[in-house]
Amino acid sequence: MHPKTADRIATVFFWTIGLITLSILLFIILEIFGRGLLTALKPSFFWGQPKTDAPGGGVRPMLFSSIYLACLTILISLPISLGAAIYMNEFARRGRFTNFIRFCLDSLATLPSIVFGIFGMTLFVIRLRWSYCLLAGACTLALLNLPIFLRSTEEALRQVPQTYREASMSLGSTRWATIRKVVLPTAMPGIITGAILPIGRIMGESAAVIYTTGLFVNFLPRSPLDPAAPLAGYIWYAQTEAWVPDYRQIVNGGAALLLIIVFLINYLARKLAKVYSEKKTLGGI
Amino acid sequence: MRPEERRLFRLPQRLAFSILLVLSLSLLNPGCSLRRGGLIRVSGSTTLLPMVQEAANRFMAIYPGSTVLVQGGGSSVGIAQLNEGIMDIANSSRDLKEGENKGDLVDYKIALDVIAVIVHPDVRVENLTREQIKEIFTGEVVNWKDLGGADEPIMVVMRDRASGTREMFDKVVLGGEDPTGSAIECNSNGIMRETVASTKNSIGYISIGYVNSTVKAIKLEGAEPGAESAKKGIYPLSRFLHMFTKGEPSGRVADFIEYILSEDFQREVVSKEYIPVIEL
Amino acid sequence: MKNFFKSSGDSYIKALTLICASLSFLAIALIFYFIISESMEALTKVGITNILFSTKWNPDRNQYGILAFLCGTVMTTLGGLIIGAPLGIGTAIFLDQVAPRRMGEIVRRGVELLAGIPSVVIGWFGLTILVPAIARVTNSSGYGILAASVVLGVMVLPTITTLSVESLRSLPPELKEASASMGATRWQTIRRILIPAAREGLLVATILGMGRAIGETMAVQMVVGNANQLTFSLTQNTSTLTSRIVTDMGEAPPGIFRSSLFVMALVLLIFAMLLIITIRLVSRKKGD
Numbered sequence: 134m135h136p137k138t139a140d141r142i143a144t145v146f147f148w149t150i151g152l153i154t155l156s157i158l159l160f161i162i163l164e165i166f167g168r169g170l171l172t173a174l175k176p177s178f179f180w181g182q183p184k185t186d187a188p189g190g191g192v193r194p195m196l197f198s199s200i201y202l203a204c205l206t207i208l209i210s211l212p213i214s215l216g217a218a219i220y221m222n223e224f225a226r227r228g229r230f231t232n233f234i235r236f237c238l239d240s241l242a243t244l245p246s247i248v249f250g251i252f253g254m255t256l257f258v259i260r261l262r263w264s265y266c267l268l269a270g271a272c273t274l275a276l277l278n279l280p281i282f283l284r285s286t287e288e289a290l291r292q293v294p295q296t297y298r299e300a301s302m303s304l305g306s307t308r309w310a311t312i313r314k315v316v317l318p319t320a321m322p323g324i325i326t327g328a329i330l331p332i333g334r335i336m337g338e339s340a341a342v343i344y345t346t347g348l349f350v351n352f353l354p355r356s357p358l359d360p361a362a363p364l365a366g367y368i369w370y371a372q373t374e375a376w377v378p379d380y381r382q383i384v385n386g387g388a389a390l391l392l393i394i395v396f397l398i399n400y401l402a403r404k405l406a407k408v409y410s411e412k413k414t415l416g417g418i
Numbered sequence: 419m420r421p422e423e424r425r426l427f428r429l430p431q432r433l434a435f436s437i438l439l440v441l442s443l444s445l446l447n448p449g450c451s452l453r454r455g456g457l458i459r460v461s462g463s464t465t466l467l468p469m470v471q472e473a474a475n476r477f478m479a480i481y482p483g484s485t486v487l488v489q490g491g492g493s494s495v496g497i498a499q500l501n502e503g504i505m506d507i508a509n510s511s512r513d514l515k516e517g518e519n520k521g522d523l524v525d526y527k528i529a530l531d532v533i534a535v536i537v538h539p540d541v542r543v544e545n546l547t548r549e550q551i552k553e554i555f556t557g558e559v560v561n562w563k564d565l566g567g568a569d570e571p572i573m574v575v576m577r578d579r580a581s582g583t584r585e586m587f588d589k590v591v592l593g594g595e596d597p598t599g600s601a602i603e604c605n606s607n608g609i610m611r612e613t614v615a616s617t618k619n620s621i622g623y624i625s626i627g628y629v630n631s632t633v634k635a636i637k638l639e640g641a642e643p644g645a646e647s648a649k650k651g652i653y654p655l656s657r658f659l660h661m662f663t664k665g666e667p668s669g670r671v672a673d674f675i676e677y678i679l680s681e682d683f684q685r686e687v688v689s690k691e692y693i694p695v696i697e698l
Numbered sequence: 699m700k701n702f703f704k705s706s707g708d709s710y711i712k713a714l715t716l717i718c719a720s721l722s723f724l725a726i727a728l729i730f731y732f733i734i735s736e737s738m739e740a741l742t743k744v745g746i747t748n749i750l751f752s753t754k755w756n757p758d759r760n761q762y763g764i765l766a767f768l769c770g771t772v773m774t775t776l777g778g779l780i781i782g783a784p785l786g787i788g789t790a791i792f793l794d795q796v797a798p799r800r801m802g803e804i805v806r807r808g809v810e811l812l813a814g815i816p817s818v819v820i821g822w823f824g825l826t827i828l829v830p831a832i833a834r835v836t837n838s839s840g841y842g843i844l845a846a847s848v849v850l851g852v853m854v855l856p857t858i859t860t861l862s863v864e865s866l867r868s869l870p871p872e873l874k875e876a877s878a879s880m881g882a883t884r885w886q887t888i889r890r891i892l893i894p895a896a897r898e899g900l901l902v903a904t905i906l907g908m909g910r911a912i913g914e915t916m917a918v919q920m921v922v923g924n925a926n927q928l929t930f931s932l933t934q935n936t937s938t939l940t941s942r943i944v945t946d947m948g949e950a951p952p953g954i955f956r957s958s959l960f961v962m963a964l965v966l967l968i969f970a971m972l973l974i975i976t977i978r979l980v981s982r983k984k985g986d
Binding site: 137139142151153155158161165212214215219220221223237239240241243248251255256307308309333336339340344368369372384395399 | 708711712714715716717718719721722723725726728729730732733736784785788789791792793795796797801804805808809810811812814815816817818819820821822823825827852855859882883884885886888889906909912913914915916920940943944947948956959960963966967969970971973974977978
């Protein structure tokens with residue numbers, strides 16, 4: 134075949150594939166929003182109490198649970214993974230041990246979330262006698278997100294040119310001063326994106342929370358030791374148990390609401406990282 | 419220029435730090451937890467969760483100041499938590515298994531679950547014998563024409579293995595034989611009803627309260643599923659739903675169980691899905 | 699505060715960060731230890747061969763064979779990759795090489811959005827759109843390996859695309875320029891130069907996509923039918939390891955039954971480690 138013809142065929146082929154991918158996305162999003170957006174935006178839904186015996190229930194406690202859980206998870210895992218990343222990138226010598234830790238972290242990152250779920254259930258919920266609560270869910274999710282946080286933070290730290298560090302050290306700064314004044318600010322956009330992006334994942338996570346945090350509440354949880362029912366897990370429970378006649382509407386609305394939240398968080402993360410990096414470059418000049 | 423730039427950079431950092439501090443302080447306050455005096459902790463079967471939650475809502479309206487926390491997660495987890503002493507009541511859709519009762523669990527039967535065998539409305543069969551149902555669910559009979567229906571393949575729908583309904587059905591109908599592996603498994607009564615209603619030539623089983631016009635309940639050995647036949651003992655597909663406590667309950671926990679067994683609650687709520695125990 | 703850091707110097711900070719690092723390591727060790735110790739009961743009382751090589755799963759009668767679920771996981775994962783990998787790599791090549799800037803940007807954003815969709819939402823989509831559609835076309839229940847494969851294909855697509863784009867972008871631009879300056883068409887450059895050069899990266903992308911497919915739980919549980927039979931038919935219901943754990947965990951009493959679920963978790967852990975080892979081997983080969 135003439136190379137030009139082959140090239141043309143290939144171009145058409147790749148355009149088709151690109152358009153297929155785009156249309157899959159559009160199909161899913163339009164379908165979910167088409168069915169659930171009206172419900173999701175009704176105040177009686179996103180700000181209403183769930184019902185056990187009649188149609189028309191809302192998801193306010195679930196929405197609140199999701200947000201609470203995400204904050205708690207970040208609060209637990211961010212400091213630890215930031216510290217660990219600084220240690221592994223700035224202090225530890227590269228060797229067998231760090232290599233081994235990285236291997237374990239990567240395996241952990243590939244481990245299915247339901248495995249974290251049953252781990253959290255047997256350890257936190259039953260063994261440690263916490264029962265279903267936000268803290269159990271947050272600890273489980275913190276474990277689940279540890280490798281991801283660590284990875285992204287490390288990546289951000291590694292992006293900082295070695296010359297910055299050397300320059301700062303040669304000016305007589307201590308290691309810590311170098312990290313605080315030079316390395317961390319430069320790596321900040323990466324760290325922020327790395328910290329916010331998983332929030333979307335935490336909000337959408339259901340397998341790890343249904344056995345640790347709870348399935349159904351009609352209180353707003355007030356402390357980490359209260360049971361809660363994150364939205365994603367509740368959606369799953371509503372479609373499995375189907376105890377109210379309008380469960381389809383609840384699931385549709387919940388799914389649309391969840392999509393809106395996740396998209397919003399991802400958008401924010403990117404915006405924030407962008408703003409931060411622009412400010413940094415301006416300030417640096 | 420320098421100091422200004424410094425402040426520009428420092429401000430958001432400080433702000434973020436203080437927000438984080440306030441957040442963490444407000445998030446980490448076990449002091450105002452819902453877990454305080456007058457609290458009844460209930461956990462267990464996901465099937466019973468909505469009904470017991472409804473009971474909790476009504477109970478809290480009657481006894482202001484009391485708090486009932488109802489959680490799901492499964493009968494086994496509930497009983498394990500009860501044994502650990504971190505729950506007051508465990509809901510269970512099945513009897514206790516070996517090793518679960520360490521001698522001090524008290525059993526309250528809160529409802530009778532009568533299971534109706536249902537088929538897709540287009541299926542022409544009205545009545546099946548126990549032997550025929552067994553042959554269908556073990557996969558020996560795979561076509562409706564062998565049972566007096568049309569020449570169509572039988573789509574068998576079952577509850578998931580974890581469910582108490584399934585356990586009872588397997589014991590009573592299959593009598594220890596293995597069910598066919600090709601069956602669709604559904605996780606709840608509601609989903610089972612929908613699956614049977616939407617799958618042509620299907621057969622399944624659900625709690626009597628869930629039967630509506632979208633599916634057709636068939637007779638078993640000529641007996642209509644219901645309270646009457648179950649009471650007379652001619653309808654074998656029924657089981658009790660339980661609440662377990664560790665030792666004799668006292669105080670609010672006893673009140674709560676009493677409320678669930680009360681005529682009001684049994685007639686108004688339990689009867690929507692199950693047979694109230696007061697009718698037996 | 700400031701003075702404290704200054705005067706105490708690096709050692710405190712080093713110790714503090716070391717504590718964080720050890721904590722993370724401890725957490726990892728705890729998970730590994732826990733999964734192994736919890737699965738011991740079933741492994742010793744039932745026996746490894748009776749678990750791994752038996753398709754009979756009936757906890758009431760002490761049968762704990764997980765082969766059927768293992769096959770379910772393998773089949774759905776393969777199905778997901780057959781759908782997701784070509785689409786993902788093709789999309790990556792499209793948005794990096796073929797598409798005009800704006801179009802590429804749109805597709806890239808789209809893939810990012812797709813990556814963010816929670817698995818329950820995709821599962822719900824599959825349950826309400828895909829399953830009825832398959833049921834209509836194939837005259838079956840609609841649940842099963844086919845439905846799960848399509849759902850997984852959609853879910854691995856963004857993973858594979860993002861990683862493939864990364865590996866394509868990491869190629870030196872001179873490669874492409876040199877090829878173009880020698881008069882090669884775009885397709886020739888892609889086929890002869892770019893794909894071979896990025897081969898390891900594309901492979902790693904596919905393997906990580908595989909990891910995602912093996913581990914996906916809720917979306918698969920919603921569409922796979924949850925039967926416990928060994929099947930190779932696309933429209934028959936079956937289970938995967940993850941979907942079985944979700945359905946049974948709450949109702950499994952402590953003892954061999956619960957322990958056998960941890961055996962499945964152990965198998966998944968071994969899968970995860972094998973995948974990571976493979977990736978390391980592939981990347982090392984590239985380094986040589």
